[in-house]
Amino acid sequence: MIIIGTEKEVLDKLINFIDIVGPFGTLLLTGHDHYGWKELWSNTLLQMSENIRPKLDNYIKNLKTLPAAE
Numbered sequence: 603m604i605i606i607g608t609e610k611e612v613l614d615k616l617i618n619f620i621d622i623v624g625p626f627g628t629l630l631l632t633g634h635d636h637y638g639w640k641e642l643w644s645n646t647l648l649q650m651s652e653n654i655r656p657k658l659d660n661y662i663k664n665l666k667t668l669p670a671a672e
Contacts, residue, residue: 613654617661625662629655 605615620626631650633643 609649609653612650613657616654616658620658620662620665625665629658 603619605612605619607615616629631647633646
């Protein structure tokens with residue numbers, strides 16, 4: 603599965619995916635050798651680690667604390 607978009611779009615798509623399949627343990631971020639695109643790639647990694655992942659972690663944590671549906 604490939605998810606692209608703005609920070610908000612990526613977060614929304616990942617949350618939607620979690621709502622469908624349930625929480626998962628590992629999110630793998632991959633890339634290609636983009637010669638001359640180092641700043642863009644570094645910014646992507648920074649956004650994922652500092653902005654998206656913490657929000658995603660909190661979402662999953664809150665899911666696990668909700669009471670089960672009867």
